[in-house]
Amino acid sequence: MEPFSAYLIEKGSDGKVAGRMTRLSPGQLDAGEVTLKVHYSSINYKDALAATGTGNIIRRFPCVGGIDMAGVVVESQDERFHAGDPVICTSFDIGVSHHGGYAEYARVPARWVVPLPRGLDLFESMAIGTAGFTAALGIVRMEQNGLAPDRGPVVVTGATGGVGTLAIDMLASLGYHVVALTGKASEADALRSLGAAEVRLRSEIDFGKVRALEAGTWAGAVDNVGGAVLHWLLATMKQAGTVASIGNAGSHKLESTVYPFILRGVSLLGIDSGYMGFPTRQIVWDRLATDLKPPHLASVSHRIAFADLPAAFDAYIQGRAKGRTVVAIGA
Numbered sequence: 001m002e003p004f005s006a007y008l009i010e011k012g013s014d015g016k017v018a019g020r021m022t023r024l025s026p027g028q029l030d031a032g033e034v035t036l037k038v039h040y041s042s043i044n045y046k047d048a049l050a051a052t053g054t055g056n057i058i059r060r061f062p063c064v065g066g067i068d069m070a071g072v073v074v075e076s077q078d079e080r081f082h083a084g085d086p087v088i089c090t091s092f093d094i095g096v097s098h099h100g101g102y103a104e105y106a107r108v109p110a111r112w113v114v115p116l117p118r119g120l121d122l123f124e125s126m127a128i129g130t131a132g133f134t135a136a137l138g139i140v141r142m143e144q145n146g147l148a149p150d151r152g153p154v155v156v157t158g159a160t161g162g163v164g165t166l167a168i169d170m171l172a173s174l175g176y177h178v179v180a181l182t183g184k185a186s187e188a189d190a191l192r193s194l195g196a197a198e199v200r201l202r203s204e205i206d207f208g209k210v211r212a213l214e215a216g217t218w219a220g221a222v223d224n225v226g227g228a229v230l231h232w233l234l235a236t237m238k239q240a241g242t243v244a245s246i247g248n249a250g251s252h253k254l255e256s257t258v259y260p261f262i263l264r265g266v267s268l269l270g271i272d273s274g275y276m277g278f279p280t281r282q283i284v285w286d287r288l289a290t291d292l293k294p295p296h297l298a299s300v301s302h303r304i305a306f307a308d309l310p311a312a313f314d315a316y317i318q319g320r321a322k323g324r325t326v327v328a329i330g331a
């Protein structure tokens with residue numbers, strides 16, 4: 001194996017975190033049983049926080065960024081994987097304390113590797129990526145908690161982001177009445193064409209005046225925003241409604257009351273895709289290749305070249321990102 005290109009995130013002596021394109025030698029790969037040639041990675045909000053040092057994401061410097069990767073096995077010490085197998089690796093310590101997907105080669109523990117399910121190609125698996133996996137995990141957990149299309153509307157916040165876009169697409173295709181909550185009025189038509197039956201703007205809601213309980217409206221909620229938006233969701237859930245708490249794009253804080261829980265039986269499900277193990281991880285990927293495969297995956301994802309990666313992070317930090325960005329690493 002020759003030296004290869006990688007996007008390495010480092011911490012300077014001044015404490016500043018920054019990423020740069022560089023070359024790594026095969027000897028710099030991390031430990032693991034499976035070595036793969038990375039074909040595609042993707043950009044998630046967390047990747048942008050890590051690469052720009054905006055969030056305290058990286059736990060080991062230097063670290064190749066990219067919490068997602070899909071590629072082909074070149075070498076395996078684990079009998080479940082063989083050279084030539086197409087695989088997906090997301091989550092765990094990838095791109096945080098173990099070199100991630102923004103490199104032409106990666107080596108990872110076999111227990112982090114998912115065989116590419118029939119029904120997805122490598123590009124599609126990264127168009128889904130951690131964002132889509134997390135949206136699907138949220139939907140699966142809400143279904144297990146009793147959510148079904150006949151229970152009432154499901155609201156998705158941070159609607160134009162990666163998780164939001166794919167959650168809307170999946171929920172609409174499952175027959176749910178989906179309401180998109182967004183900060184971007186200009187994206188209302190795009191959200192409707194994705195399957196949102198209604199689009200609501202954050203600017204139309206006075207989050208500062210939300211009472212402990214408001215009119216019960218939602219049977220389910222996928223929340224990517226947190227803070228006052230999550231408080232509003234809790235206050236507006238129907239009896240026995242379910243909220244999947246996924247993100248903190250607005251705030252990591254939650255100031256609310258126990259009334260939705262004790263007077264309406266509302267469930268607040270914590271969704272952590274990072275350390276969700278097997279068999280659930282495989283079950284969710286299998287569903288992403290079948291009934292949860294987002295019908296609009298091609299139109300909500302766009303491909304960028306590896307060389308264009310460093311310039312792509314700001315849109316995520318500024319909340320301007322739309323849909324899913326797939327990074328062509330070695331495809």
Ligand SMILES: NC(=O)c1ccc[n+]([C@@H]2O[C@H](COP(=O)([O-])OP(=O)(O)OC[C@H]3O[C@@H](n4cnc5c(N)ncnc54)[C@H](OP(=O)(O)O)[C@@H]3O)[C@@H](O)[C@H]2O)c1
Pocket residue numbers: 043044045046130131134157158159160161162163164181182183184224225245246247248249250251271272273274316318319320321322323
């Ligand atoms: N729990 C997990 O395992 C897990 C996994 C993946 C992601 N996440 C988290 O889920 C969230 C969404 O991830 P993503 O990849 O979809 O991110 P993304 O693509 O950057 O989208 C986030 C969306 O949130 C909205 N938003 C951004 N800034 C906001 C603000 N200040 N106030 C309110 N809304 C704001 C925007 O949508 P609108 O303009 O349409 O509202 C934005 O497009 C992030 O917080 C991420 O860290 C968690």
